[in-house]
Amino acid sequence: MQSAVQSPEIKHFQGLLEPAGIRLDGPNEWDVQVNNPDLFRRVLRDGTLGLGEAYMDGWWDCQRLDEMINRAFRAGLEDRVRNNFRFLVFFLRSRLFNRQSRNRAFQVGEQHYDIGNDVFEHMLDPYMNYSCGYWDKAECLAQAQVNKMQMICEKLGLEPGMQVLDVGCGWGGLARWMAEHHGVSVTGITVSKEQAQLAGERCAGLPVTIRIKDYRDLQGQFDRIVSVGMFEHVGQKNYRTFFRKLQSLLKADGLFLLHTIGAGRGGFATDRWIEKYIFPNGVVPPVAALARHASAFFTIEDWHNFGADYDPTLMAWHRNFNAAWPALCDRYSERFKRMFDYYLLASAGTFRSREDHLWQLVLSVGGLAGGYRTPRWAVSAG
Secondary structure (H helix, E strand, O other): OHHHOOOHHHHHHHHHHHHHOOOEOOOOOOOEEEOOOOHHHHHHHHHHHHHHHHHHOOOEEOOOHHHHHHHHHHOOOHHHHHOOHHHHHHHHHHHHOOOOOHHHOOHHHHHHHOOOHHHHHHHOOOOOOOOOOOOOOOOOHHHHHHHHHHHHHHHHOOOOOOEEEEEOOOOOHHHHHHHHHHOOEEEEEEOOHHHHHHHHHHOOOOOEEEEEOOHHHOOOOEEEEEEEOOHHHOOHHHHHHHHHHHHHHEEEEEEEEEEEEEEOOOOOEOOHHHHHHOOOOOOEOOHHHHHHHHHOOOEEEEEEEOHHHHHHHHHHHHHHHHHHHHHHOOOOOHHHHHHHHHHHHHHHHHHHOOOEEEEEEEEEOOOOOOOOOOOOOHHHHO
């Protein structure tokens, strides 16, 4: 490294990182340890995509990658790293074209959710919730996820015999919980074959039906609708289609709970590395766009932000994933492990910085008579 220390690229990045308190080859656990001096040219050329790919290739390490990302976001470094021509082209394509069309709807299932149920079974809680837990007074991941599921049920006011639609049901954890604990019948849809198969097995014997289906093809009428961690795959060009379709599926006195990651700034949030390796076609909505499109078809009865809870959720997933690695390493490469480590830790740092949020909206058709009342804090206060 010594011969490269005085290069213009090294000096540029030392200056870039200084406001965040991050040093190159420094002593702190959040400092970047450079293994390949070509890292700097790669990041200058490819921005955050190059940064993530270089980590996957072992070009750099960081003892506390999550904290490094937190510091970088709080210092406003992301825009300076990704401000290049390649990101501009990616940004424009994501705005001009419908990357979440019906024909592309199953790509995220094939690329991410179908990588192997064994990874997610080891990483997630017993109900296999792949979304933010609710950590108030929770001491472990399992309790945080139970809190979240029960809070959703209470917000929806579930009653025995209700017909519930779960849009983006994952491995069926919430569907199973609602059927087991609230006596409702659930129809769950997913775009992942692996999820559908395991969800069907895990919900066997319960009034739960799991289907592989795009939301645009849904039919029927439901007392309640819930969608957890799926809206990020809808795409801004389909928001009106999404809300119009779900309005048509909800009974007049019904409720729809939407649980989604939200962008902390005014624009739609996308990232080239996340889009390429984790969630193809993913887009995180800002407040204004979500509010505008949701309110065109529903009354927004409640809006709840507990995005800070995604940090401990992701860190728990990372611990579980690494603890299980000896059981997984025969099936997955070391590069895959570094990819997943980067995904989980960088995401944790992003939520820790409050760059992204986690929102739960409760929606009704035309507004509930007398208003909406929810025991929002009952889960933690009980």
